[in-house]
Amino acid sequence: MDELTERQRYLLTLIIHDYIQHAHPVGSKYLVNEFNLGLSSATVRNELSTLDEKGYLRQPHTSAGRVPTEDGYRYFVGHLLQNTELPSPTRHMIAHQFYQMPYDVEQWMRLAASILAQHSHAASVVTAPHPEEARFKHLELIQTRGRQVLMILVLQGGEVDQQYITLTEPVSQQQLSEAAQSLTNRLVNASADQVGHMALNLSGLEQDIARLVLQEMKSVNINPMGEVFLDGISHVLAEPEFVDSEDARMAIRSLEERSILRDLLVSSHPTSEVGGVQVLIGGEGTRDELRQCSLILTQYGVPGMVTGMLGVMGPMRMPYGRSISTIRFLSSLLSDLVEDTLTEA
Amino acid sequence: MDELTERQRYLLTLIIHDYIQHAHPVGSKYLVNEFNLGLSSATVRNELSTLDEKGYLRQPHTSAGRVPTEDGYRYFVGHLLQNTELPSPTRHMIAHQFYQMPYDVEQWMRLAASILAQHSHAASVVTAPHPEEARFKHLELIQTRGRQVLMILVLQGGEVDQQYITLTEPVSQQQLSEAAQSLTNRLVNASADQVGHMALNLSGLEQDIARLVLQEMKSVNINPMGEVFLDGISHVLAEPEFVDSEDARMAIRSLEERSILRDLLVSSHPTSEVGGVQVLIGGEGTRDELRQCSLILTQYGVPGMVTGMLGVMGPMRMPYGRSISTIRFLSSLLSDLVEDTLTEA
DNA sequence: GTTAGCACTCGATTGCTAAGAGTGCTAATT
């Protein structure tokens, strides 16, 4: 069930490219004419027939042309897709957009999601960089009213968590500032566990605050990813396979419910992988909602330290080449940005 | 073109309710049977005919039942919709969800968007509370690396803006903290203009920072709304009027591009209004993309001080009653929360 | 003002046919 002849591989490539572009079953005669193969349609038919037997193609009905199967796409992505890079002008344009932006993670994320959606003509998912293990950097406490206090916790890597907390009794801004500064000095660079230990040696206000910091850091540790940014949902609806809208609804629904994303991004499913980029075809290994879809995912950031994910969701009939190149380029770009953020002066 | 008899109003109400529920043209015979009118279908036909002439109903084709026109919906919303409140248990359930949440604006927004989408079976839009005019409350500066500094600006009303800034030369955390504290003392409660004036009397680091604060506050003043939260996009796709997907794509696209929302939320279009809630039917006064849609919008917060918007976008055939009650209830709930935030101890 | 009755309209459904696209198979060719 394995080896394909050179010609079969070529034909499979042609069919997939053509089908991705036109969304129409492609037949033997059409192939011969369109691509000036020096062959007769009958020969091509024989080849298609074996491709069919091997499970890479199928016919929607007896008298239709061929359409790639999931396995077909998988073979294509795994063996036939040459590993192109984004053209240099495009790369520069994208990089330029990032570097002329204010230094703001949220805006980077939005930009990345937008670019990704635009280049892949599909829905994009980007998660904010998230530390593998939270490490304390800085704490601020700001009085709002009465016992309510805004706690701002900055982690190594630049993640900023803000949270309103309620103390047991009113405290002046003066006291809060002192506590914050004292804790900041004590806790710099501490992990959650270390914060936990240190909290034992504290008392009063500082201990209360330290416990809240601990709690927040723990929840950062547990939560496997940062904020999720979506874009390009409307692209998915433009695809002909989603005109009946039922499937489209399911797919979009799964994006809206970020919980599914969580599962997806966290567990790495064994599947096609092209240079660090995961390709899930036909929603393999995920829930049924995505059976019609393909996903392209990759991690960015500094492994083991601070990472985030980039992803594209579209129909199986998706421009894999372009999507993969874009995702790979964005991944390296964001990785650089994250790395910059990490290497403290 | 104005006065309708009681019976005509009743029939119009029945038709609209039924059409909203079933999305099928409703005919005279069906009405008589279904609702036990003590009338013959012929009589009803006469009435429908005048309703037709007045422009409140129309027939998709000669031999079909009646369907409400935009004007029909408008009349319904303006004159026939009795101003129901959400049932008390529902109100309590919703309120409970809010009050058992951590005190966090972002989470409130998400929750509001989610509840709104769920109750209206349509797409919801919620913007974060945004001050009419920014007033300074607190400033923090946190060293990240070299000349790069995280500036956290807290405004009266609780809005927190964070931004990475780059100084002309490296400064120690010590100096930053002092500058932040000094500025905070000086600027408390200042408007953007006042910050501008005070900046003139400062020098060195403090002046640089004050200018950045000014800039940020100005941009808050210019930007008419806070962050936008969407939910329930997939609901829109479920509606039969959007199966052909082209219109749906347009509509969703307009939501994705928040710029359109801006136009929409900022300019208040003269239109049906029910107790402070604006109802735009058939996308009146907006761009063509929303011609198929209705929007229900309202403001919440403390007028003139801190406000945000709540909105629902769905097909014209939309459960106006429920959507309006939900939106109104959420609006009062969020207003209370915002007010709480404002009334400092 | 209401109603029964009737002719009429027009979308939806059904059944049929013809055209067309594409296949698989076989036998002839290289």
Add this chain to the structure above:
DNA sequence: AATTAGCACTCTTAGCAATCGAGTGCTAAC
């Protein structure tokens, strides 16, 4: 042994006519 021409077969699609039925408007009677 691979290629090809030819042909029978299958199945979708478009088009067309016939029928059905829901729903209307109108008129005349109550």
